[in-house]
Amino acid sequence: MAVAVLMPVFDEVAALRRTLAGLRDVAAELGGVTVFLVDDGSEIPVAPDALPPPTPSFRIVVARHGVNLGQGAAIETARQIALADGDFAAYVTMDSDGQHGAEDAVALARAVEGGADVAFGNRFLGGSRVPFVRAIVLAAARTFERHLTGLRLADAHNGLRAFSRRALERVPIRQNRMAHATEIKQRVARAGPLAVVEVPVTVRYTAETLAKGQSSLGAVVILRDLAQQYLFGEAE
Amino acid sequence: MTLASAALLALVLGLLAYDVATIRGKRGRYLLVEAAAFLVGGFFIAFPERATAIAHLVGIGRGVDFFLYPIVIWLVRESLLSRRRRLEDAERLTQAVRALAVAEARAVEAREPRDR
Numbered sequence A: 001m002a003v004a005v006l007m008p009v010f011d012e013v014a015a016l017r018r019t020l021a022g023l024r025d026v027a028a029e030l031g032g033v034t035v036f037l038v039d040d041g042s043e044i045p046v047a048p049d050a051l052p053p054p055t056p057s058f059r060i061v062v063a064r065h066g067v068n069l070g071q072g073a074a075i076e077t078a079r080q081i082a083l084a085d086g087d088f089a090a091y092v093t094m095d096s097d098g099q100h101g102a103e104d105a106v107a108l109a110r111a112v113e114g115g116a117d118v119a120f121g122n123r124f125l126g127g128s129r130v131p132f133v134r135a136i137v138l139a140a141a142r143t144f145e146r147h148l149t150g151l152r153l154a155d156a157h158n159g160l161r162a163f164s165r166r167a168l169e170r171v172p173i174r175q176n177r178m179a180h181a182t183e184i185k186q187r188v189a190r191a192g193p194l195a196v197v198e199v200p201v202t203v204r205y206t207a208e209t210l211a212k213g214q215s216s217l218g219a220v221v222i223l224r225d226l227a228q229q230y231l232f233g234e235a236e
Numbered sequence B: 001m002t003l004a005s006a007a008l009l010a011l012v013l014g015l016l017a018y019d020v021a022t023i024r025g026k027r028g029r030y031l032l033v034e035a036a037a038f039l040v041g042g043f044f045i046a047f048p049e050r051a052t053a054i055a056h057l058v059g060i061g062r063g064v065d066f067f068l069y070p071i072v073i074w075l076v077r078e079s080l081l082s083r084r085r086r087l088e089d090a091e092r093l094t095q096a097v098r099a100l101a102v103a104e105a106r107a108v109e110a111r112e113p114r115d116r
Ligand SMILES: Nc1nc2c(ncn2[C@@H]2O[C@H](COP(=O)(O)OP(=O)(O)O)[C@@H](O)[C@H]2O)c(=O)[nH]1
Pocket: A008, A009, A010, A011, A012, A040, A068, A069, A070, A071, A072, A074, A094, A095, A096, A097, A099, A157, A159, A212, A213, A214
């Protein structure tokens, strides 16, 4: 059965094209890939005509947020479209800024096909050269999340993950911005018995991705968003 | 009038004048409320002994305490309520934007070769 890839996009052009080309190359090997791409209000809208055309094993579904809502919101939109589109063997979340590679999407999908409900990417086991300050922030986040969720994971905020259908159904995302990574773990922890594994992946750090991506101060915004949702969010 | 109360008065009137000049016309009717509140406030700044006389009448120490306590209480409540409202608004915006995105989602289609 084919694999779904949930892909948030915000002002990515060259990196998006590379990421999609990588997925197209592994699509047959995975038994088919459908990318659910959500353009999160990019200044220049993603043009479907400029994206790779479908092949027998590869297909892209494009949706667009009329205004920028944030990465979490984009993944949630992709989640809803993907769940309604059909049954997939695995649902992989993956960034489009060039930091994530198709070979890791394959590894995560395989973990779910092999019986895991949720496979989290772990950049500390792959070959990533994580910048020093980022490593410290991630270590603090890991401790924080262990206490918050009870999940013992090595990597706190990694956009590379995969879900089984029954797991993805139980992980709706309310956090529009970057706190969704923490929220996902909270929901996975609360969802009851799910088989959770970590899979080594590589997160590529380049000058370009570091300039555009979140600064380590983003951690403060994440704490604020979590507190805000806890205090003012709808009870569940 | 002391130097401090003159400065405070200037601040209150300056703020009022600035708000009226910049906001008038665009959703600006609340400025009537602001003007009323600031004028009352200005009166008490200019004549503190009057305020204290009234405060003593009802058993409060100083005139400003009349304002201080309610203002702090109001401020705390207002900031909590407005954060809550902001989150609600953001959720509604998200739902609307998402509904449109889902309704208009399309698969990328096969293309005819362009060069003919
Ligand atoms: N920064 C940012 N990225 C977004 C947004 N919406 C979607 N994205 C996508 O989310 C992915 C990750 O963003 P990034 O800032 O690099 O996050 P990081 O890798 O966790 O630091 C990329 O594929 C972006 O295109 C948004 O509002 N802000």
